[in-house]
Amino acid sequence: MATLNLRSTLDELCQRYGPSGYEEEVADYCRPLLEAACDKVWRDAVGNLIGFIKGRSKDPRDSVRIFAHMDEIALMIKRIEEDGLIRLDPLGGIYPNLLGGGPVEILGRHQHQAGVLGSGSVHVSDKSSAAYEIQYSMGNKAMDWSHTHVFTGLSREELYRKGIRAGTRVVIPRHRRAFTDLGDYWAGYFFDNRAAIATLLVLVHQFKEEKQQPFTDLYVVLTSEEEVGAHGAKFAARQLPATLTLGLDVGPAEKEYSIDFTACPIIVYRDEEALYDRKVADYFLDVAARIPMHAQTASLSSYRSDVSHAKSSGRSPFSGLICIPTRNTHSYEIIHRDAIPNTVRLLSEFLLEDTHSLLQQFCPTPAPTADRSK
Ligand SMILES: [Zn+2]
16 A cells, blocks of 8 residues: 655645535545545544544453544625625634635535635725725724625526525635645645644554554544534544544644644643543653653643533543644644654554553443342
């Protein structure tokens, strides 16, 4: 089996459209790559793509699931005006000031359609609403999606005929998704969370090539709808048997969290939604020290993951989160080119080690049932 080329795999992943609830393109790309390296691959009822690899341990409680989301931040049509201008709502944490104006692609039910996102002309007086307001009268308010529209050159009726109406998804078109190489860094749209998916694809291919078998049973779960509430992860956490749930995502390389913008993976102890298990995070730090590899730690605010959502809804008691240090999250993102290889190494070491004694701590004896014999 040919080695997966990391750069081209990530590039291909970022080219795929994957607004929340519309992850088919990403799943279709990943499926054969998982099938080449996993014992079993399937898609569940909510659209998660799952790869299973049997572990060396004979104890079925030695099992781990790793979540990385397939979806990307995008837009949804709120309404189409009589003159054909399209009004939008965000689908996930997407902001007009970070995206900027420019070409978009409308994923019509019958036909895709190019459009241009904008706010009108800047050369206007207070007789024009949105553009004037953005420039001169916003005070300390941020611009929002109500100041924007998409122009297609088509009438409302022509758009309807293409299956474009309220509820249709709008994404950044492929030609805007090109990678930028910046020496030691890569930049592009949707490293959140295609960088994590690339990490997992490289990881399972490496296991296959090197004939390595993880210690635990391993479920690689490429999830749906993370950006709008982690619904795929919540479902998978309820359906799949696993003692420990790990998440893999991008993390903000910001001084606020003392996270350096380097290639060193981030081990997260908490985010806004939930605490990650202290013993799991500590264990990952020890694994990094044994490699040896420098790992960073973080307590994040204004951040949620598949795993913290699953934990806070009672579906995933034992959990951890590893992040890839990223600048400009939810915009044109930048990572260090060695960040993914380092994350592969950290996860690989963890998954190959005998983690039975760690996982046993997460298998408490069941609650007693009432004794009805007396
Ligand atoms: Zn993410």
